[in-house]
Amino acid sequence: MGSPKRKISRTGNVRSGYTGLFNLGNTCFMNTTLQALFNTPQLQAIFTSAEFFKHINELNTKGTKGVISACFSALLDSVWSGKFIAIRPELFLNAFASEVCADLADKRQHDAQEFQIYLLNALHEDTNKVTKPESFEQNYDGHDLATNAEDYKARQNRFSSSPINDVFNLRTVSQLSCSICRSTSVTFEEMNQISVELPQGTYYSQLNECLAKHFSDITLAGQNCWNCPKCKKPQIANRNTKIWELPPVLVIHLKRFSLSGGTFVKNEMTIDFETNGWMNMEPYLHSKALKQKSTYSLYAITNHDGTLNSGHYTSFIRNRISHEWLKFDDEYCTAISPDTLKSKKAFILYYTNQNFFSGHPQL
Known part of the structure; x- marks a missing residue:
C-alpha cells in the first residue's frame, strides 16, 4: 500500500486573512496560535517583509539572528x-525545530499556550534592543510607589526591550505586608499573558469573576509565611497584586488543566466573556497606577477539544478587514456566527485596546 498523498499548499484567490494552514501531523496547536498572532494587527505592523529587518538585533546571542522572524x-x-486557500507551513516548523525548540516540533500533540510562550520569546530575543542585558534585583518598600515604578521601568528597559514586549507585556505590582510589624515589600513583574484559574465544581462562570479572584488579596500563612526582613523570621503576611501597566494586546489563558491524582484533568466549564463590546480592565488596576486605556475588544480565541494528550485545537478569528468572525480548523476556513464564540472549549482569549473594527465604538 502506497504512502498517503502529501498535502501541498493550495493556490487560489481568497479574501485577505482567509487562508488556512495544513496540519503536518498533530500541529493544530501551532496552526491555531499562528492564526491568532497573524491576526494581531500590531504584529503585522512589525513583521511585514518591508519592516521586520529594521527590528532584528543580530548581536543578541539569545535570539535566532532573525531566522525565526524571517520565517514568521x-x-x-x-x-x-x-x-x-491553504498553506503547508513546513518551512516554518523546520525553522522552529532547529532554532527554537525541537521538542515542540516533533509532530506530536502539544500545548498551544506553551508553543506561544516559546515563539513570542524567540521573536522578542530576535528584536531585543539590549545586546548586553544588565541584571538587577528589586528592593522597594512601596512608600513612594510611583517613583519605585519609574526606577523599575528604567532598569527593566536596560535588561530587556523589544517591540514584542511593547505589544504584549503587562506589568503587575505585588505588595507584601507583615501582619506583625506592618513593614512592606514591593515587586514588579512583566508577563505577556494572564493565566487565570477556573472555579471547581461548577459548570458556568464569568471571566470578570475569574479575574477578580486572580487579583484578590492572599494571606500567606503556615509553610507559605513571608520571611519578614524587619522581624527577621517568617510571619503571616498579606499579598496584594494588581496591574500597574496594561499592554496594547491582552492575552488571557484559561487554565483548564490541573493535576489531580497524578494525571491532568480538564475543567470543561463554560466561561462567559465579552464578545461584542469592550471588556473593562480598570477594576484590576492598582489605585495609584497612571490613567491609561483599559477597555479591550476581543479579536481571537484558541479553542481546545478533548484531553491534554488527545485533543484538537481550532481558532475563532475576527478578520479586521471584513469584520467577519471565522473558524480556522487547520486548512479549513469558514464563517461563523458570533453567537457560537462562547463554549467550554475556549482556551486562550486575545483582546486589543485599539479600535481596528469600524462601527465598534470604544467606551
Missing part, C-alpha cells in the same frame, strides 16, 4: 496575500 514574516505575508 514570510508566512504572515503569504497568509494575508489572498493568493492561497
Whole structure:
C-alpha cells in the first residue's frame, strides 16, 4: 500500500486573512496560535517583509539572528496575500525545530499556550534592543510607589526591550505586608499573558469573576509565611497584586488543566466573556497606577477539544478587514456566527485596546 498523498499548499484567490494552514501531523496547536498572532494587527505592523529587518538585533546571542522572524514574516505575508486557500507551513516548523525548540516540533500533540510562550520569546530575543542585558534585583518598600515604578521601568528597559514586549507585556505590582510589624515589600513583574484559574465544581462562570479572584488579596500563612526582613523570621503576611501597566494586546489563558491524582484533568466549564463590546480592565488596576486605556475588544480565541494528550485545537478569528468572525480548523476556513464564540472549549482569549473594527465604538 502506497504512502498517503502529501498535502501541498493550495493556490487560489481568497479574501485577505482567509487562508488556512495544513496540519503536518498533530500541529493544530501551532496552526491555531499562528492564526491568532497573524491576526494581531500590531504584529503585522512589525513583521511585514518591508519592516521586520529594521527590528532584528543580530548581536543578541539569545535570539535566532532573525531566522525565526524571517520565517514568521514570510508566512504572515503569504497568509494575508489572498493568493492561497491553504498553506503547508513546513518551512516554518523546520525553522522552529532547529532554532527554537525541537521538542515542540516533533509532530506530536502539544500545548498551544506553551508553543506561544516559546515563539513570542524567540521573536522578542530576535528584536531585543539590549545586546548586553544588565541584571538587577528589586528592593522597594512601596512608600513612594510611583517613583519605585519609574526606577523599575528604567532598569527593566536596560535588561530587556523589544517591540514584542511593547505589544504584549503587562506589568503587575505585588505588595507584601507583615501582619506583625506592618513593614512592606514591593515587586514588579512583566508577563505577556494572564493565566487565570477556573472555579471547581461548577459548570458556568464569568471571566470578570475569574479575574477578580486572580487579583484578590492572599494571606500567606503556615509553610507559605513571608520571611519578614524587619522581624527577621517568617510571619503571616498579606499579598496584594494588581496591574500597574496594561499592554496594547491582552492575552488571557484559561487554565483548564490541573493535576489531580497524578494525571491532568480538564475543567470543561463554560466561561462567559465579552464578545461584542469592550471588556473593562480598570477594576484590576492598582489605585495609584497612571490613567491609561483599559477597555479591550476581543479579536481571537484558541479553542481546545478533548484531553491534554488527545485533543484538537481550532481558532475563532475576527478578520479586521471584513469584520467577519471565522473558524480556522487547520486548512479549513469558514464563517461563523458570533453567537457560537462562547463554549467550554475556549482556551486562550486575545483582546486589543485599539479600535481596528469600524462601527465598534470604544467606551
